[in-house]
Amino acid sequence: MKEISGGASEAVRLAPGEAVRLVNTHGTQVVDTWCLTTADPSEYLSVEHTRRMLFALFPRAGDRLYSNRRTPLLELETDTSGCRHDMLFACCDSWLYRFYGCAPGHANCRDNFIAALARLGIDAPYVPNPINFWMNVPVSDNERLALEPPTSKPGDFIVLRALADVVVVFSACPMDITPVNGDRTPRSVAYETLRRSPSG
């Protein structure tokens, strides 16, 4: 298992059939997650296409996650938490921390995404809306949104199975202003890559 410190990010390459298991070690950490195809970084996991293909606001175990060309890139094979995973809100960025009155230079998921890809030599053409695993954005009255602490438990994990050659980016969200990371303290998560499934 490799650790991602709270507030940090990592990019992981996966071949078709390979998977990554992401563990919410402390149970309170939101992980903003992106996926791009290796062949063309302009093809990316698109939540607006995924919602349209799933007819759902949130992904559930067994769901495929689609690209902006309507190609399935990943399958959310396992989810021990059973909780909502936000796909509605942009990742945090320097402009959000400025909005909250923070000093310049606050770590943020947008910069984390760009930096993680740059370490692999990939120049991200832009920053898609991520899937924010374990981020608790409840919907009420079929319209209103809120930000609440995670309902996940220590050790909860997801498995993302690759359906194409992809790069997956995880950012252990640095948010310490809103309660999305529980007590406003970013904490570490861990991941490991898994070999092909028996049927893969």
Add this chain to the structure above:
Amino acid sequence: MKEISGGASEAVRLAPGEAVRLVNTHGTQVVDTWCLTTADPSEYLSVEHTRRMLFALFPRAGDRLYSNRRTPLLELETDTSGCRHDMLFACCDSWLYRFYGCAPGHANCRDNFIAALARLGIDAPYVPNPINFWMNVPVSDNERLALEPPTSKPGDFIVLRALADVVVVFSACPMDITPVNGDRTPRSVAYETLRRSPSG
């Protein structure tokens, strides 16, 4: 008033304080709508940022619409329909029509967006998730989504007031497979630009 044929698109430049009035002439037409700043097309109306700032799935009259840098670009000043305007689904694209088994070359909002900007000499760096005015995507059980015919009426209109120097792109959606445009027939809409408001 200028007309946009069913299935076609137009791009409109607005200075701060100017507005555009968009009329759903026949009441059944969805209009995919984007907005970019004139100074930098990589700053765009971002529905994922707008949801986060509004804490709502759908925009309502009086709401400001935010960029990916969390700057308000437009205000939805007037909305005679009072209905939902989808901000959850990607625009239609060649891959969607292929998914539905259509022959190549079907008009689509993605190509319309790119073409409308190209006519102004703007090379769109990518295609954001639009606001789909009058598109009826009901939410049930705070999670499930559907596609239904519009509930707007002939002559319903919206007014979008510019809060910055922007380009607004309208695509009278060419969709003729799903019921988002009512009886599966794209129809014309009309628009006019409005001078600055008395307070503008």
